[in-house]
Amino acid sequence: DKGGYRHFMAKEIAEQSSVLAAAVKFYLSGREGQTMLENDLDFTNIDRVVMVACGTASLACFTAKYWFEQIAGVPVEIDIASEFRYREPPISDRTLAIFVSQSGETADTLAALRYCAGKAGKIVSVVNVAESSIARESDVVLPILAGPEIGVASTKAFTCQLVVLAAMALQAARQRKVLPAEALSKLEDQLLQMPGLMADVMTCEGQVKAISQQLARFKDAIFLGRGAMYPLALEGALKLKEISYIHAEGYASGELKHGPIALIDDDMPVVVIAPHDEMFDKTVSNMQEVMARGGKIVMLSDAKGLAEAGGETWQQIEVPQIEGPFAPIAYAVPIQLLAYHTAVEKGTDVDQPRNLAKSVTVE
Numbered sequence: 513d514k515g516g517y518r519h520f521m522a523k524e525i526a527e528q529s530s531v532l533a534a535a536v537k538f539y540l541s542g543r544e545g546q547t548m549l550e551n552d553l554d555f556t557n558i559d560r561v562v563m564v565a566c567g568t569a570s571l572a573c574f575t576a577k578y579w580f581e582q583i584a585g586v587p588v589e590i591d592i593a594s595e596f597r598y599r600e601p602p603i604s605d606r607t608l609a610i611f612v613s614q615s616g617e618t619a620d621t622l623a624a625l626r627y628c629a630g631k632a633g634k635i636v637s638v639v640n641v642a643e644s645s646i647a648r649e650s651d652v653v654l655p656i657l658a659g660p661e662i663g664v665a666s667t668k669a670f671t672c673q674l675v676v677l678a679a680m681a682l683q684a685a686r687q688r689k690v691l692p693a694e695a696l697s698k699l700e701d702q703l704l705q706m707p708g709l710m711a712d713v714m715t716c717e718g719q720v721k722a723i724s725q726q727l728a729r730f731k732d733a734i735f736l737g738r739g740a741m742y743p744l745a746l747e748g749a750l751k752l753k754e755i756s757y758i759h760a761e762g763y764a765s766g767e768l769k770h771g772p773i774a775l776i777d778d779d780m781p782v783v784v785i786a787p788h789d790e791m792f793d794k795t796v797s798n799m800q801e802v803m804a805r806g807g808k809i810v811m812l813s814d815a816k817g818l819a820e821a822g823g824e825t826w827q828q829i830e831v832p833q834i835e836g837p838f839a840p841i842a843y844a845v846p847i848q849l850l851a852y853h854t855a856v857e858k859g860t861d862v863d864q865p866r867n868l869a870k871s872v873t874v875e
């Protein structure tokens with residue numbers, strides 16, 4: 513049931529606010545006492561976390577790497593499952609291994625999990641399908657509570673994965689006592705506010721739709737982001753190519769000048785994820801490098817950011833001001849909408865893009 517929407521993807525984007533509310537509540541509800549995660553996970557007896565997944569789920573892991581490292585001081589290794597499983601990486605019993613998969617059936621992720629079984633201290637899976645193979649073979653199963661995701665392009669599963677991983681990073685910080693209590697509770701509040709913000713962010717849809725009508729004319733696009741917005745830039749590029757068939761690449765903003773800038777001309781739209789945060793000035797200077805070469809900037813930022821640097825950009829998308837490290841969760845919405853409306857404009861099969869399957873059970 514598409515719930516009145518034209519595509520499952522549109523419905524799944526729109527319902528993220530309510531779906532996330534349930535996930536946030538489930539993982540943060542025990543604030544005063546024991547949280548649900550506290551019973552199952554011990555971050556005090558590990559040296560590092562290894563996170564393995566494929567596609568969009570691997571980009572959720574990549575985002576969470578920033579959180580685990582910055583918030584909890586835990587070293588994190590991330591990898592895509594198809595590489596990890598054949599790399600023979602050393603895994604000790606002081607490693608917590610996390611496998612993220614919407615379907616819980618992705619063949620490479622399952623094989624990576626089996627590689628770690630018996631080596632890692634604990635095998636944790638973050639899945640949407642609780643009775644899946646990956647869940648069955650894990651020591652701890654953390655459901656993302658997204659409900660069925662029908663669109664092949666992952667949207668609400670991605671943001672729910674981010675919520676669970678964010679709650680885990682907070683749990684790690686709490687157990688390892690690396691943050692003062694006030695700092696920790698501020699972060700918890702920021703995560704608790706995320707579902708409400710997801711609804712506010714949806715107000716940018718009109719702007720995004722208008723820009724998508726322009727974007728659909730191009731053959732290529734680049735997405736740029738810094739810090740935890742870098743994985744989101746990769747996700748934006750993945751989503752756009754997956755459903756609109758426009759060739760898109762994501763780069764860390766600071767990496768542009770090391771090669772990709774050679775691609776910039778006036779046929780190259782560049783989506784810059786640029787919240788007005790501590791890295792804003794750096795991102796703006798990368799944006800100026802692109803504009804100086806005729807690149808067409810689509811600037812995604814808040815009112816402050818757009819007022820400071822949006823003036824000469826080709827297009828602007830405004831989202832509310834979002835404080836703190838979990839901002840990529842809310843910024844995922846315009847990124848998803850951009851891919852969605854571009855695909856609709858091009859008339860592609862949004863929910864069933866060519867050559868793709870919802871669950872990839874071949875290696």
Ligand code: M6R
Pocket residue numbers: 566567568569612613614615616617618621664665666667751754870871872
């Ligand atoms: O079911 P999984 O989360 O393990 O699937 C992993 C990828 O195949 C998946 O995220 C894929 O990249 C999506 N279609 C992207 O939108």
